Amino acid sequence: MSVVNPLSSRRSKEYNRIFKGAAVLTTFAALYIVTSSNGSTTVKAKSSIKGLYNSSGNDCFLNSVLQALASQSSLIQFLHLRSSSSTLYAALLNFLESLNSGSSKPISANSFLNVLERITNKVILRSLQQDAHEFLQFLLEIIESQYSSFPSNPYSSSIRIMGFPAQLPFIGTILQTVQCSSCSAKTCTNFKNTTLQLSLPYAYGASSISLSQLFASNAFEQIDDYKCDACYPNTKKTTSCYRTVQWKHPPTLLQIQLERSCYTPLGLSRNNTAVLYEKSFLLQGRYRYHLRSLITHHGGANSGHYICYRKKDNSWWSANDTLISKCPIEKVLDQHRLVFMLFYEMESPSELD
Numbered sequence: 282m283s284v285v286n287p288l289s290s291r292r293s294k295e296y297n298r299i300f301k302g303a304a305v306l307t308t309f310a311a312l313y314i315v316t317s318s319n320g321s322t323t324v325k326a327k328s329s330i331k332g333l334y335n336s337s338g339n340d341c342f343l344n345s346v347l348q349a350l351a352s353q354s355s356l357i358q359f360l361h362l363r364s365s366s367s368t369l370y371a372a373l374l375n376f377l378e379s380l381n382s383g384s385s386k387p388i389s390a391n392s393f394l395n396v397l398e399r400i401t402n403k404v405i406l407r408s409l410q411q412d413a414h415e416f417l418q419f420l421l422e423i424i425e426s427q428y429s430s431f432p433s434n435p436y437s438s439s440i441r442i443m444g445f446p447a448q449l450p451f452i453g454t455i456l457q458t459v460q461c462s463s464c465s466a467k468t469c470t471n472f473k474n475t476t477l478q479l480s481l482p483y484a485y486g487a488s489s490i491s492l493s494q495l496f497a498s499n500a501f502e503q504i505d506d507y508k509c510d511a512c513y514p515n516t517k518k519t520t521s522c523y524r525t526v527q528w529k530h531p532p533t534l535l536q537i538q539l540e541r542s543c544y545t546p547l548g549l550s551r552n553n554t555a556v557l558y559e560k561s562f563l564l565q566g567r568y569r570y571h572l573r574s575l576i577t578h579h580g581g582a583n584s585g586h587y588i589c590y591r592k593k594d595n596s597w598w599s600a601n602d603t604l605i606s607k608c609p610i611e612k613v614l615d616q617h618r619l620v621f622m623l624f625y626e627m628e629s630p631s632e633l634d
């Protein structure tokens with residue numbers, strides 16, 4: 282059995298990195314070192330969701346991701362439709378539904394992780410400190426690879442989840458356009474995208490930026506030294522070009538990662554720019570999204586702890602390993618300098634939110 286550290290999986294990061302990185306920021310795979318939580322198992326009142334044991338002392342990276350996924354009804358409904366075709370889907374569905382059943386007692390993710398490790402023939406290292414986003418990518422790649430290995434679709438395209446076609450809810454398509462600044466020739470390419478990775482402007486002190494400003498700044502860049510197919514064969518000179526990206530088919534489940542680690546002249550640093558996000562927003566003027574969960578990272582560039590905030594029915598909960606507590610929406614929306622991942626779901630035609 283081979284051993285894999287999800288942090289070392291650069292491939293997934295590059296694969297999904299469609300939006301540009303800001304010039305002043307360099308990111309890398311092994312971002313965050315994660316320390317244990319306080320280990321307490323006290324839960325004050327009966328909650329709508331279950332807490333998760335942090336048995337290795339480093340498990341907050343996977344606990345926070347699994348809690349965040351448990352609030353994605355499009356994912357749960359997708360797993361319902363497909364669970365008879367995949368042991369992994371059935372195990373994940375069973376685990377997420379268990380997380381969503383109210384109880385004062387925490388549970389362990391071990392049984393699900395055992396299935397995940399057996400199916401992938403890999404070991405998720407929990408003795409080391411890990412990155413939540415890398416774990417999410419690792420899990421989604423396996424879900425996707427199983428989906429693409431299914432024999433021809435037993436369901437007709439008329440089957441829908443929350444009004445959307447019954448496909449992987451976290452996959453979208455991005456249209457990239459590159460235009461030569463000299464002759465205006467355009468090249469268009471489609472990319473599949475799983476997680477939107479957004480670079481933050483470098484922050485000294487108190488700067489802040491809204492999510493919509495981040496979308497805009499990450500969706501456009503000027504590139505120098507461009508070999509235009511139309512100009513270059515004649516002139517043998519490079520030009521500059523403008524690269525823009527936009528969603529061609531946005532995903533039902535929009536996952537956003539904020540790149541908070543960066544290199545500075547002083548070495549590895551954490552970018553503490555405040556990111557302002559809302560409980561719902563309109564994407565590209567057409568697609569309404571609602572916040573379902575988010576993951577915060579507490580600590581510096583080299584150490585820290587992850588906590589999930591998630592919606593269940595009409596309430597918000599803070600899920601900090603075994604500690605579950607009800608949380609006002611104002612607090613959920615006030616994690617500006619700590620927020621690390623955001624999970625939004627597209628409003629379905631039937632939604633009355």
Ligand SMILES: [Zn+2]
Nearest residue numbers: 461464509512
């Ligand atoms: Zn040109």
